[in-house]
Amino acid sequence: MIEFRSVTKTYPDGTVAVADFDLVVPPHRTTVLVGSSGSGKTTLLRMINRMVEPTSGSIEIDGTPVGERDPVKLRRSIGYVLQNGGLLPHQKVIDNVTTVLRLEGTPKTRARDRAHEVLDVVGLDRALAERYPSQLSGGQQQRVGVARALAADPNILLMDEPFGAVDPIVRAELQTETIRLQQELNKTVVFVTHDIDEAFLLGDQVVILSAGAQVAQVGSPSEIVENPASDFVASFIGVERGRRALRPKSTARGTVLVDSAGRTQGVLVEGSQ
Numbered sequence: 001m002i003e004f005r006s007v008t009k010t011y012p013d014g015t016v017a018v019a020d021f022d023l024v025v026p027p028h029r030t031t032v033l034v035g036s037s038g039s040g041k042t043t044l045l046r047m048i049n050r051m052v053e054p055t056s057g058s059i060e061i062d063g064t065p066v067g068e069r070d071p072v073k074l075r076r077s078i079g080y081v082l083q084n085g086g087l088l089p090h091q092k093v094i095d096n097v098t099t100v101l102r103l104e105g106t107p108k109t110r111a112r113d114r115a116h117e118v119l120d121v122v123g124l125d126r127a128l129a130e131r132y133p134s135q136l137s138g139g140q141q142q143r144v145g146v147a148r149a150l151a152a153d154p155n156i157l158l159m160d161e162p163f164g165a166v167d168p169i170v171r172a173e174l175q176t177e178t179i180r181l182q183q184e185l186n187k188t189v190v191f192v193t194h195d196i197d198e199a200f201l202l203g204d205q206v207v208i209l210s211a212g213a214q215v216a217q218v219g220s221p222s223e224i225v226e227n228p229a230s231d232f233v234a235s236f237i238g239v240e241r242g243r244r245a246l247r248p249k250s251t252a253r254g255t256v257l258v259d260s261a262g263r264t265q266g267v268l269v270e271g272s273q
């Protein structure tokens with residue numbers, strides 16, 4: 001579990017990126033932080049692994065403040081996926097994926113085996129290990145970024161707008177893949193996006209943020225869609241604009257998607273019977 005307690009971050013130039021932020025991130029679930037550009041999402045994420053230090057308040061992982069952990073070890077124990085993959089262009093895929101393992105002193109052959117294993121996990125051909133990032137498609141690069149984050153088998157995975165730079169079809173593929181991965185791996189995922197559809201698709205818990213990382217609403221996608229906490233949330237999720245034509249509805253056989261007239265359009269989660 002990750003817990004933010006009254007966290008504030010004021011940058012040296014006086015920008016208050018995060019003001020008095022509280023949140024409990026449950027383990028083995030995906031929590032999505034969603035908000036417009038500049039709302040403080042990246043700052044929140046980077047305070048979890050101490051790439052940014054809070055001005056006040058604390059962040060705890062399983063009851064221990066991250067401020068008490070060695071920042072380097074902490075960072076290696078948490079997977080971090082960036083928008084552009086964050087791959088080192090002059091290193092082969094295999095070397096990108098094994099960076100953390102090698103820093104930890106994992107023997108070369110074991111690191112190599114593990115790299116091949118995580119390439120399998122993210123659905124990449126092992127042959128790609130010998131290529132350079134520029135020889136891969138955008139979607140493949142993103143998968144390598146995820147493989148690298150998973151290599152040391154962290155319990156926590158931070159993902160900062162990881163699919164922002166790829167085209168919509170690849171993005172949809174990567175989203176589906178992320179859902180599959182999460183079902184398989186059961187990590188505690190904190191995922192940042194400005195895209196509400198992506199947030200609803202991937203999040204078990206969705207946190208809607210306004211400027212200064214003010215929490216406008218926290219809940220499951222269906223809780224938020226069915227009961228927006230404010231006009232801000234309603235407008236953010238597109239209710240007012242009628243953009244969100246489909247909404248989830250619980251039935252005896254599982255969750256279905258219904259349109260604004262209440263007609264079932266598809267099955268969201270198959271019932272267990």
Ligand code: ADP
Nearest residue numbers: 011013015017036037038039040041042043044
């Ligand atoms: P988001 O990821 O939601 O776009 P950020 O956390 O990157 O938001 O930024 C939140 C606010 O803090 C913005 O106003 C941004 O300009 C500001 N900010 C981010 N990083 C810095 C920095 N290093 N120095 C000063 N201001 C910053």
Ligand code: MG
Nearest residue numbers: 041042043160
């Ligand atoms: Mg950001």
